[in-house]
Amino acid sequence: xxxxxxxxxxxxxxxxxxQIASSLAEGMTARGLDVTLFATGNSVxxxxxxxxxxxxxxxxxxxxxxxxxxxxxxxxxxxxxDFDLIHNSFDWKPLMxxxxxTSPPLLxxxxxxxxxxxxxxxxxxxxxxxxxxxxxxDRDPGLDYLATTYNxxxxxxxxxxxxxxxxxxxLGRLHPEKGTHLAIEIAKRAGVRLKIAAIPQDLAYFxxxxxxxxxxxxVQFLGAVERVARNELLGGALALVHMTTRPERxxxxxxxxxxxxxxxLGARLGSIPEIVVDGATGFLCDDVxxxxxxxxxxxxxxxxxxxxxxESTFSLERMIDAYLAVYRxxxxxxxxxxxxxxxxxxxxxxxxxxxxxxxxxxxKPATLRSGPGLRTLANHDGSRR
Amino acid sequence: xxxxxxxxxxxxxxxxxxQIASSLAEGMTARGLDVTLFATGNSVxxxxxxxxxxxxxxxxxxxxxxxxxxxxxxxxxxxxxDFDLIHNSFDWKPLMxxxxxTSPPLLxxxxxxxxxxxxxxxxxxxxxxxxxxxxxxDRDPGLDYLATTYNxxxxxxxxxxxxxxxxxxxLGRLHPEKGTHLAIEIAKRAGVRLKIAAIPQDLAYFxxxxxxxxxxxxVQFLGAVERVARNELLGGALALVHMTTRPERxxxxxxxxxxxxxxxLGARLGSIPEIVVDGATGFLCDDVxxxxxxxxxxxxxxxxxxxxxxESTFSLERMIDAYLAVYRxxxxxxxxxxxxxxxxxxxxxxxxxxxxxxxxxxxKPATLRSGPGLRTLANHDGSRR
Numbered sequence: 001x002x003x004x005x006x007x008x009x010x011x012x013x014x015x016x017x018x019q020i021a022s023s024l025a026e027g028m029t030a031r032g033l034d035v036t037l038f039a040t041g042n043s044v045x046x047x048x049x050x051x052x053x054x055x056x057x058x059x060x061x062x063x064x065x066x067x068x069x070x071x072x073x074x075x076x077x078x079x080x081x082d083f084d085l086i087h088n089s090f091d092w093k094p095l096m097x098x099x100x101x102t103s104p105p106l107l108x109x110x111x112x113x114x115x116x117x118x119x120x121x122x123x124x125x126x127x128x129x130x131x132x133x134x135x136x137x138d139r140d141p142g143l144d145y146l147a148t149t150y151n152x153x154x155x156x157x158x159x160x161x162x163x164x165x166x167x168x169x170x171l172g173r174l175h176p177e178k179g180t181h182l183a184i185e186i187a188k189r190a191g192v193r194l195k196i197a198a199i200p201q202d203l204a205y206f207x208x209x210x211x212x213x214x215x216x217x218x219v220q221f222l223g224a225v226e227r228v229a230r231n232e233l234l235g236g237a238l239a240l241v242h243m244t245t246r247p248e249r250x251x252x253x254x255x256x257x258x259x260x261x262x263x264x265l266g267a268r269l270g271s272i273p274e275i276v277v278d279g280a281t282g283f284l285c286d287d288v289x290x291x292x293x294x295x296x297x298x299x300x301x302x303x304x305x306x307x308x309x310x311e312s313t314f315s316l317e318r319m320i321d322a323y324l325a326v327y328r329x330x331x332x333x334x335x336x337x338x339x340x341x342x343x344x345x346x347x348x349x350x351x352x353x354x355x356x357x358x359x360x361x362x363x364k365p366a367t368l369r370s371g372p373g374l375r376t377l378a379n380h381d382g383s384r385r
Numbered sequence: 386x387x388x389x390x391x392x393x394x395x396x397x398x399x400x401x402x403x404q405i406a407s408s409l410a411e412g413m414t415a416r417g418l419d420v421t422l423f424a425t426g427n428s429v430x431x432x433x434x435x436x437x438x439x440x441x442x443x444x445x446x447x448x449x450x451x452x453x454x455x456x457x458x459x460x461x462x463x464x465x466x467d468f469d470l471i472h473n474s475f476d477w478k479p480l481m482x483x484x485x486x487t488s489p490p491l492l493x494x495x496x497x498x499x500x501x502x503x504x505x506x507x508x509x510x511x512x513x514x515x516x517x518x519x520x521x522x523d524r525d526p527g528l529d530y531l532a533t534t535y536n537x538x539x540x541x542x543x544x545x546x547x548x549x550x551x552x553x554x555x556l557g558r559l560h561p562e563k564g565t566h567l568a569i570e571i572a573k574r575a576g577v578r579l580k581i582a583a584i585p586q587d588l589a590y591f592x593x594x595x596x597x598x599x600x601x602x603x604v605q606f607l608g609a610v611e612r613v614a615r616n617e618l619l620g621g622a623l624a625l626v627h628m629t630t631r632p633e634r635x636x637x638x639x640x641x642x643x644x645x646x647x648x649x650l651g652a653r654l655g656s657i658p659e660i661v662v663d664g665a666t667g668f669l670c671d672d673v674x675x676x677x678x679x680x681x682x683x684x685x686x687x688x689x690x691x692x693x694x695x696e697s698t699f700s701l702e703r704m705i706d707a708y709l710a711v712y713r714x715x716x717x718x719x720x721x722x723x724x725x726x727x728x729x730x731x732x733x734x735x736x737x738x739x740x741x742x743x744x745x746x747x748x749k750p751a752t753l754r755s756g757p758g759l760r761t762l763a764n765h766d767g768s769r770r
Contacts, residue, residue, distance in 0.1 A: 062750035077485035100462035
């Protein structure tokens with residue numbers, strides 16, 4: 001199990017990718033699998049821990065992520081022969097190490113597409129790694145997926161609160177794509193208090209679009225919150241506001257809120273319609289006026305339905321079940337089958353201009369604009385071997 | 386042969402790493418070896434060319450170096466089994482792919498230490514890759530080296546000029562560490578014209594420390610120069626000024642100048658004393674006044690001695706000889722022997738604060754300041770396998 005190393009596993013606060021890797025390591029170990037977790041040295045696990053980087057890269061920002069991230073991935077792949085299956089939750093870079101190996105079976109959970117070029121890396125490794133998406137909506141047409149494996153949480157870690165709270169909550173990264181500014185606008189127009197609990201990832205955005213509205217009362221900024229405070233904040237909220245502007249890939253905070261009984265006021269975008277049952281566990285909103293109009297209806301939602309939804313579909317145990325099935329299938333198949341014609345054709349489409357929810361969308365290289373360069377990269381999936 | 390891909394092989398202008406990789410591919414092919422050159426798609430070689438990146442990353446700056454560089458390295462390592470030996474001239478990242486493989490023998494020419502953290506990567510791969518240094522001075526005490534393999538050029542590509550020219554020449558990257566500002570000061574104080582042929586790598590430095598002195602006569606800025614113009618500029622110069630402020634690792638332009646018969650006015654630092662025979666093929670200078678005092682003596686140097694030095698020690702054929710010997714030794718040994726106690730001990734020393742000529746010296750991570758983190762990384766050389 002290759003975890004990301006921005007934070008330890010499990011992360012003390014924010015760190016959704018590390019959280020999933022950690023949950024999987026613990027859950028699989030509890031089910032009797034012999035798991036080695038590759039994570040930071042200060043991680044805590046019941047699996048075997050193998051670490052070359054002492055702490056989370058974000059815990060010591062002077063640690064060079066480029067070098068130590070690569071060492072972390074290489075540390076697993078030089079032991080590739082020790083395992084029956086490798087599960088990579090550490091993005092595309094480890095796949096480049098994996099191309100030097102032919103076994104064991106490899107599974108990569110794609111937690112997000114940061115920018116168009118990484119599609120070239122995923123294409124290149126498609127003959128070596130199986131892929132899982134974390135929602136049906138977050139799929140690239142140039143990739144085959146073994147399954148959608150929803151993220152899961154342990155409902156026991158979240159306290160169910162049956163009475164609606166009196167404030168809206170924003171929880172997550174402070175970044176335009178997470179729509180903190182929209183949450184502020186909705187709360188102000190609906191006349192409801194807003195609590196913002198987040199790390200200011202995008203400082204300029206924080207200073208321009210968030211900080212000026214913070215008054216300590218109607219709009220409160222709480223900074224980063226740790227485990228216990230997060231549980232309380234979530235349980236006490238009227239709703240979690242999740243008006244993302246870029247298609248959400250999964251959205252762990254939504255199921256954390258729902259586990260506390262708190263519904264979600266979310267954008268009708270990306271994975272949110274897969275997670276939120278409109279009118280039952282929250283509302284899907286088209287825009288700010290729509291969301292403002294839904295605020296008075298939040299009180300009437302059955303908070304138990306939110307909790308039930310998590311227990312039936314987004315619990316840790318359901319996630320472990322889903323991944324166990326995927327693990328079995330990956331081991332059975334050994335390596336991914338050749339891509340279908342449709343998938344292969346999709347790689348020929350100009351992936352740079354594809355309407356996907358890339359986190360970053362840098363200008364398109366002239367080399368790719370001219371055509372043949374794109375083909376070289378897109379078709380390079382190792383299948384000529 | 387894994388070439389860097391900032392530029393094609395050979396590079397049309399600047400690009401010393403690509404130049405060496407290209408020269409080696411051509412030279413080894415000429416000696417009858419079966420060579421596959423992994424380089425950009427627009428490279429030209431008599432070896433077999435394998436490419437996934439269409440053009441040099443610097444030729445299309447929108448090409449993401451992180452992704453395409455990784456694809457380039459992975460493209461070789463997934464074919465690792467096809468080769469008897471892999472020669473890596475593409476820095477430390479390919480070593481992370483190599484850790485997933487145990488064969489064939491791997492040789493890495495370390496063209497430079499960009500920043501302290503990459504030492505951790507070189508230590509981690511020390512059990513997998515042999516290392517060559519490009520000068521005796523550019524060695525890290527925590528690494529074992531199979532040899533110093535000086536860079537070489539084809540003297541035939543440079544026209545020998547037996548009469549001294551009337552201008553000083555600066556050729557290379559415009560960066561404080563290359564001492565362009567010192568060359569300007571020396572030329573002005575010595576009352577000799579200076580021609581600067583370079584790409585402005587560090588734009589702020591160019592604007593502050595170079596541009597204000599450019600008058601088109603006493604100080605001329607010619608921008609980047611291609612092959613033919615470079616030859617003429619080098620041959621027509623009184624001397625190449627190479628007053629680096631950071632220890633030079635090798636310094637290809639010095640031997641190019643000497644091939645044209647042009648001596649070097651160089652800093653007594655790094656590799657320069659290994660390349661320049663003081664008082665014969667140039668002068669080693671301690672500081673600007675020292676260099677200014679040496680300018681009137683340049684006319685008296687025997688330009689033939691400069692050419693001879695290149696032909697005897699820094700020619701392409703000598704470089705091929707040296708690498709062939711290293712290749713044989715690497716194949717004979719298979720994998721590097723365990724590090725000596727002295728080398729192992731050196732890794733325990735605080736490599737961050739080591740007085741080496743790092744290109745970049747970022748602040749030291751707190752994790753490494755505290756001790757145990759450093760040990761974790763420094764000792765992680767794969768020898769426990």
